Amino acid sequence: MKLLNKSQINDFSHFIPKKRMKLHLSEHKTYEEIKEITKRLQIQSLRRPASLIISMIQPLLWLLMFGALFQNAPIYLFEQYTVQYREFLNPGIIIFTGFNSAINAGLPIIFDREFGFLNRILISPISNKNSLIYSCIIHTWLIATTQIIIIILITIYQNNTNINFNINQIIINIIISTIIISNVAAISICNALILPGHIEFIALTTLLINLPTLFASTALAPLSFMPTWLQIICCMNPLTYAIEIIRNHSLNQSIKMSTEIINATWLRINIYQSISILILINTISFIIVKKIIKYKYD
Template sequence: MKSLNRSKINSFSHFIPKKKMKLHLNQRKTYEETKEIIKRLQTQNYRRPTSLIMNMIQPLLWLLLFGALFQNAPIYLFEQYTIQYREFLNPGIIVFTGFNSAINAGLPLIFDREFGFLNRILISPISNKNSLIYSCIIHTWLIATTQIIIMILVTTYHTNSHINFNINQLIISILISTIIISNIAAVSIWNALILPGHIEFIALTTLLINLPTLFASTALAPLSFMPIWLQMICCINPLTYAIEIIRNQNFNQSISMSTEIINTTWLTINTYQGISILILINIMSIILVKNIIRYKYD
């Protein structure tokens, strides 16, 4: 009986594959998937340009209103720099422009969840679900970078200051803003995957994240103006490091890794340490959102 079973197995042995197939993630396919999702997001923005216009108007309002509010402030008010308040405010508005765009990066994703389009994307032959994360971050970066370039040109024309615009200022502003955009966009996608609906998402981003993050940074005032408890909160906020790096580069026309960007009685941070903190927080945010999408949809 055993020999009969063995003969049957041997007769079907040619159907058994001699080599085990290993499925490898095709990077080219991931690139194509990311590109197609970006096209879809761009089409949505093309059909609904209101959100893009509002994201651009809000930082301009901050610049015009706060710049006019403190227009007659003493010129020696801001520590060692002999500058007007508008010039002090510009780096904060540049970073806030990128932040304001990135905080809404998860909004298309949460609308796809509510209308069922996300389920259609997930059941499609998509090889890597991280393409959703990559596409949202890249799409947000393209929009935010365009807005930042426009904002830099507007602020340069608006201030007419002695601080000359140069290409290094533009490059450093975009590089530092890219880290912030990627970080905040990852947090926004994380919220979009966890929160139940867009109402909770908008309430969280607008009320609990947007304005408190702006005021708990050095965008509107230096650390020396703040009480110690608010200084501690500002030093936890990654926007503070990005703003101070861009601000020091703009005022000094050059910046080195050993330049101190934060100097208080209880903490001293230089440029190298500030960039390291921003990159570390960015990596942690992206790893966290990847684990969330793997846990919820794999």
Template sequence: MKLLNKSTMNDFSDFIPKKQMKLHLSQHKTYEETKEIIKRLQIQNLRRPASLIINMIQPLLWLLLFGALFQNAPISLFEKYTVQYREFLNPGIIIFTGFNSAINAGLPLIFDREFGFLNRILISPISNKNALIYSCILHTWFIATTQIVIIILMTIYQINNNINFNINQIIISLIISTIIISNIAIISICNALILPGHIEFIALTTLLINLPTLFASTALAPLSFMPTWLQVICCINPLTYAIEIIRNHSLNEFISMHTEIINTTWLTVNIYQGLSMLILINIISVVIVKNIIRYKYD
């Protein structure tokens, strides 16, 4: 019996691999794959210039229309700030622009799913399938950052340098916006991979997420203008902390990490705590979305 088993093992010994294969993900190759997918997304935008132009014009319309609508509001209306409404509105438009671009980050993926291109990409010899996610986030960040820079330059031109827009303020605006963009873009990509189609995706982002998230924040009005129940919702909304950090940095000459950005009878938050909340929410979103995508596609 032992001789039979030994002879059987010898017969199949040629089919046993002599060397164990190990998969090494090259960072350089992942970078090249991400760059090529970003190039593909850019070509898609160039072939549809109307959508790109609309995305560029939309935040400027918000800034112009809302600023003109409330331009005669008293300058001392907003708590301790003696500024015009347009100056108060600008940080909210900056964050909402990044949010609006990031919420549509998964749209190319869901169209690739429907037209079958995603299956071709997944079976292609890509060493790291995460390059799909990296490319969508970086492409969205580039477009949103371009919009934000245009808004900042437009605001400087409109207010005739009434507020000192130094380089530090621009850097702070871009850093906070990057946190929001990466967080929302990851959630949008997750929705694109689990929702049935683009109709459900657009309905979810436009009707249930986009405008309610905007109005349930301090983008258009301060907390003191809101009833208590809406203040609670605004303090749960991460956009509120991002908006208030940029707003306090732009309206105050001297600011530190312990400067209060939210001060109500039931909640007090400073810049350090608000920034920590944004980073923590971003990390939690990445972990949850990564596990969801791994469960669905691995």
């Protein structure tokens, strides 16, 4: 086959488009996709009311049982404070409630994979596959935030305080919990896309991640009660920073970015550094999940 010379190429130049077409994802269409997938997940949850009721009762049981078990044990968390264990436990229960809901965010995806519904969603005219991630996180956030608000209201009722003076505390709790929920939900979705089935998913999340993550944090005990090796693990746990931010705010009724919340002999971290760590981990989780869903389903 002979190569075409320049004159022959110029003869076909009118077939070359003058402008290069660019595809832009419609923000409105992406919003509609997220809305419909979130609605589908909500309908699935409403058809299983038992799981919703149990997920809301579980943190209340933790709050009641652990609070009653160590009711008379004073916790010297800071030098200037002596608080009862129930007051010490509340921030840990709030964060663990968000964590417990977010760790199961990938369950709808892995069940859709097994029953073939995920393939139907992917071959549908969906413009942005990231809508799957966003809708799962939004659905998880709605459930977890409802649980957290219920816990906060029960705590306010137990302490006989006025709810008008605790709006700021509720907002801070929801903001910090949102960072944890989105981070853990992204990791859960990543596991749902990688693991072969729901049995492996439940075994990994329930047995290997759930309880060890809870005990390797300051949810149930302060750092001063722990040996050095466990303190190192706790400082690597993002839940520790979220718990200590909420706990510090509940005791001081204010947040100063320079306030130290981790004060060990080998590590000192303030609130500003803690929030930066949480946001950095959250960003990395989102990037990893987007790469995985692009690699597996594009």
